[in-house]
Amino acid sequence: MTPRFPDAPRRLAHLPRDRRGFPVPWFVSWGAGEPRFPVVDAAKLSLAWNEERCWVCGDRLGALRGWVVGPMSVIEGATPEPPSHYECAAFSVSACPHLSTADARFSGQYADAADCVAQPNISKQGSAVTAIWITKGRGATPFQAGAGTLFGLAEPTRLEWYAAGRRASGGEVQEAIALALPKLRTAAQAEGRGAEFERRLTWLDRWAPQA
Numbered sequence: 046m047t048p049r050f051p052d053a054p055r056r057l058a059h060l061p062r063d064r065r066g067f068p069v070p071w072f073v074s075w076g077a078g079e080p081r082f083p084v085v086d087a088a089k090l091s092l093a094w095n096e097e098r099c100w101v102c103g104d105r106l107g108a109l110r111g112w113v114v115g116p117m118s119v120i121e122g123a124t125p126e127p128p129s130h131y132e133c134a135a136f137s138v139s140a141c142p143h144l145s146t147a148d149a150r151f152s153g154q155y156a157d158a159a160d161c162v163a164q165p166n167i168s169k170q171g172s173a174v175t176a177i178w179i180t181k182g183r184g185a186t187p188f189q190a191g192a193g194t195l196f197g198l199a200e201p202t203r204l205e206w207y208a209a210g211r212r213a214s215g216g217e218v219q220e221a222i223a224l225a226l227p228k229l230r231t232a233a234q235a236e237g238r239g240a241e242f243e244r245r246l247t248w249l250d251r252w253a254p255q256a
């Protein structure tokens with residue numbers, strides 16, 4: 046039988062596969078011998094950041110890091126998840142059903158499991174568009190946000206946009222941003238950082254391809 050994803054990066058070869066043949070990312074929590082997609086193993090979150098390990102494969106990171114982020118994270122410049130090797134991030138955005146499918150929904154079935162991170166800062170807003178925010182070195186500063194931690198992203202060296210497992214068109218990127226915008230703008234204005242938010246959108250013009 047031909048293994049699924051024969052062109053997966055070699056770094057992922059050691060990861061266990063689930064019943065469908067998907068490599069199970071390092072961050073996923075396990076219960077009763079089964080991976081609990083997409084629930085994050087709480088201990089891995091600090092381990093990944095403190096030991097500079099790849100969120101997807103668990104190995105040590107090099108200088109180049111890829112942060113897999115949705116449009117909301119790009120607009121806000123903050124994400125709840127640590128970075129990965131660029132090639133692990135690139136594989137994830139093309140192969141992971143949660144990232145490459147617009148209608149994928151986060152499962153709530155493990156929300157009560159004791160060893161799971163509740164991930165208070167993850168948006169449930171489904172988006173067909175995902176980005177890889179590429180940095181060199183640490184690339185972010187963690188900060189407390191409500192009940193969870195967010196990573197405040199440093200200026201990217203590159204920002205790549207994907208949709209349905211391939212590079213996104215300018216139209217798709219603009220549409221995803223437009224969808225995420227109103228809620229974030231309202232929140233920013235309510236928190237008294239409306240002007241800062243508008244400056245942020247001007248910054249984004251440089252990084253988001255036009256239609």
Ligand SMILES: [Zn+2]
Nearest residue numbers: 099102130133
């Ligand atoms: Zn990796």
